Amino acid sequence: MWLSEAVSSGPQFFYLVPLVVLFPVIGLLVNTAFGGRMSEKAIGWLASAAAGLSFVVAVLLGISLLSYPEGAVVPIVDWITIGELNINWGFQVDTLSVTMMLVVAGVGTLIHIYSIGYMHDDVRFQGDPGRYQRFFVFMNLFIAMMMILVSADNYLMLFVGWEGVGLCSYLLIGFWYDKGENGIGNAVAGKKAFIANRIGDFGFILAAFIMFWVFGTFEFNAVFELAPEVASLFPAAIVAITLLMLVGVTGKSAQIPLFVWLPDAMAGPTPVSALIHAATMVTAGVYLITRSAALYNLVPQVQNIVALVGAATALFAATIAVGQFDIKKVLAYSTISQLGFMVAAVGMGAYVAGMFHLVTHAFFKALLFLSAGSVILGLEHAHHHMEHNSQLKLPMDENDLHFDPQDMRNMGGLRNRMKISFWVYLIGAIALTGIPPLAGFWSKDEILTDAANFNPLAYWMMLAAAFLTAFYMGRQILMVWFGKPRSLPAEHANESPPIITVPLIILAALAATGGALNLPMWHTFTHWLEDSLGHLHAAEFSLQIAGLSSFLVLAAIFLAWLLYGRKYQAMQELPPDKRPDDPLRPILGPVFNALNHKWWVDELYWTIIINPYVSLAHFLADVVDWRFWHDWFHDTVIVGGYNKLTQVLSIQIDLGVIDAVANKLGDSVKRAAAKWRVIETGYVRNYALSFFIGVVLILGYLILR
């Protein structure tokens, strides 16, 4: 009854859209102001409720869109008005933005709830329970900023959100800023993320400047309307705008060459990795390109570059993922790889496929991160428990004392101890690898189908990436969950409480069924997005491609089983000093080392960019600034000369002339005052005389003039 009314109610729900930003803002304000006096539960649930209410609003918007699919722009305030520049803060309500809102708020709410349990333990393991409140404030701030980003009706407001989520990302990566390598590792990771993003943002800003210069506006609708005209007059401008935006995208969505920050971003608490660095923020770049479809469609050459950047990233990151031991690092590289898929898709003009993968990826990658978090928590619990129990502490060796709960080599056999986590993890992994009928299969298959049609090079790269994806996920599953426990904490790990597992189950359900959004026969999602993006071609399901990719996936899993299911277990029997840490190492040799060291990209950047930059800075600072400018020019020329000059000035000029004059002037004013006051003799006749003299002077002047 109520629902049908709502469905027919049409656009009036659109005016609720400011609430998607307002609710999290209220949440964060309340938590900031009163969090100190609230219990942990209250803080967490309040923040979750704020995110949840945003989700409810997003659902209402979605319902309205069913009957009113063209959407609307809901203006709020004039933000900046300078001359011709007039920027409103308006909300773009259409199927594309509401899709993003649903993902952000929906996944965001689940992760908030999960965090209530996770952070409760995390703040205690890290030894600072006071930061619990801060975490949820930042999380709500992130939701608000992300909502601003996806709901903006112009590029500048989008940029506000873009920077805002970047800030939240920085704050949350460095959440345990006093932890990590040498006590500043996490802070360094946050800084790295921020700087890499700044480089991308610089591109975005330049794109915005050119856009304003050419179009005279930032508003989506106006820009897209003018775009064809501008493209015919000024093709270079569109190329420049789209390319510079791509720079922004490579920063925010961790593409080559700016992807290096994302693995380090795993320094943040696991819910942060799930929400910001897997499900939502990093997909902002994909959203940006999709939103700017009208611009990218005009420049096929740029689209080609985008597609290749995406495909190359997908393959490159997938290779690195194979060589990682940190459970979250594997997922991080997997995320980069999957983002590469999405970017490649939108680069080819397959916006639906890209957005579709964005949605399903949000489900299964959030799921994977959160269950990984559950595993980490379980191991930490066990480790903690043992450390404080003298009986259990006895059998612990050196390795166990400096125990890394994220290292997969310390895991194994966990499927018996953490059943729920295992099953949801398995579902997430299957969804990611793309085994039908789970979500990942459908979305990845759609991308591959489009790639096969438009860009064969990208197609082959992505196919290889898909193979590697299945391999590294198989490797991870086998290392974490199967075999025998390889450490004491792994033996004693326990399942996490329901507050953690319930969101996992919900996400698992979504990851399993998310593919239904855009099944090949109905193209529901395609038609849904068509209202925002204009006519879209729907990729026809190709049995050939689906078969090929499925075959590759299964082959990869089989290979993983051979190596990690059998060989790895066999290796455990060897004595520790002769035992390679990974069965691939003997096979691949130095190549595995390269994978493990991420192809030395970080080192490469250090060598070719950062070190020269630092040397240059040193040169500028030490030689130019200090020795030349400071020591010679400043100290010798200026200070020396100045000293000499001031001596002359102070002794001869100042004391001799100015001081004398100033003192004299001040004195003379005072003396004049003292002297002139005597004119007031008190005698009326003198006053009259002065009066008369005045008259004589004035009249004399007037007559003799």
Added chain:
Amino acid sequence: MIPISYYLIFAAALFCIGLFGVLARRNAIAILMGIELMLNAVNVNLISFWRYATPEKINGQVFAVIVFAVAAAEVAVGLAIFISVYRRRGTVSADEIDLLKW
């Protein structure tokens, strides 16, 4: 008919005499008399201007009458002040009234 300049010169001379009185006399009452002379010089001016320039309008005459009236009011206030000063100090010599100065 006597030209107007005669009257004007006469009035100017009268004004200057009054002015001299103000500047030169010490007694406050004498100063006041000087001021009265100045005002009367103005009246002479006004009447002669009226007679020679605008005999058809009466504003010069009216002005002169008003000056009389106001001068009388002023003298009344002035004499009252003088008397009050005289009572206190026993003198109205302008040169001895110099409490306030500088």
Added chain:
Amino acid sequence: MSLNDLLVNLNLIMPITILTAWACVLLLVDLFIPKERKGITALLAALGLLVALALVISRAGVATSAFNGMIMIDGFATFMSVIFLFSGLAGIAVAYDYLIRSGIERGEYYVLLLFSIVGMMLMAAAADLIMVFLALELLSIPLYVLAGIAVPRPDSEEAALKYFLLGAFASGFFLYGTALVYGATGSTALTEIVSATTSGGVNLSFLVIGAGLILVGLGFKVAVVPFHMWTPDVYQGAPSSVTAFMAVGAKAAGFAALLRIFVLAFPPLAMDLTPVLWALAAFTMIIGNVIAIAQRNIKRMLAYSSIAHAGYIMMALVPYGQGNVAADTVASALFYLLAYMLTSFAAWAVVIALEHNMGEGRDTDGLSLEDYSGLGQKQPALAAAMTVAMLSFIGIPPTLGFVGKFYLLRTVIEGGFPGLALIGLLTSLVSAYYYLRVVVYMYMRDGEPVVRREPWLYFTALATAVGVVVLSIFSEPLFNWASQAVLKLI
């Protein structure tokens, strides 16, 4: 003029009519008010002023002339009337307790105040030299008496005597000037003077000398150098409440007449008169500010300060002949007068609060700078009001004085007199020395100031100080109002 005409005309100037009648009635009523309850007279006088104020405001926007063009009721007159009536109210507020404690509480005080205000209002509305003269005397004679109302205090008597003698002397010059103008143009009406001048056939030397003498006569009233000599003695000698009223009301009235006469009647003489005005303004600013430095009696210091401010306002008169900027300069002069009124009353109310009789175990009269030591600690509210007033006098934001100076200097520069503006700027720098010295005494010296805690004084000091600050923030509508007022004048 029939009786009916008279009634019609009296109705046109209703606020003035009412105030005059009220003053006459009050003079009689006061006889029946017992000596120890003269507060009733003060209340009634204030009531009359309020009624007149309400009438003035209710008639704002009406532009008409009465008594055959002798009186002009226009925006200019309205603006000035509001200033006069406010100063009257403030004058009563600061006088009430002061008169009691000085032992000079007399009913005539308030009646004379009312008559003087009538004179001032007529002055601002006068459109004929005869009317100006009448109004001038009507406002001056009560002030002569008021200056001496503190008999038997010798300084009060002396102030009255000096004020009277010099005032009458100045009227002589003023009258001589009007007579010459009348002789040159055949008329005393301001509009006819200018039309006669432009149509030719006018004895120009008579006219110029007449204009010069009128300037002298009114310059005495507003206290410009060298016609200022009476000011320090009279301000110091007169009862402080009278001084406060006189410093604002008489000066504003003098400027009202100067502005109206010069802008209306003498634009053709601008070439001759501008240098004179320039020199007067410059000398007044310099001499007023410099001699003030040497003063340690606060009343005398404020007297020189008021001379200096006459110089500032005089600057507005300098470009009066340039039609394109005259409107702006006159408007800025009006605005400055308003600022000056509020600032002055803030300062004087504090001065009056600190003044006390010598004797009764005290060896000071509360009027020297030393008596302000420690005020900042003992009476922070009064000290704050005084500080605001001093800052406003210097022209430091956020005060009305700053806004006023800003408008004034801007129009002077627009009028093509940057040198004068520079003198104005430099002399206000000099003035900072003696104004801030008061602040230094209040906040940085220890002392036991003797302060009279009296609600009306506090109210006046604080209300005007707050007004000085708050109105400076919302000064735009005020200035627009002043501009509107001038619009009908020119």
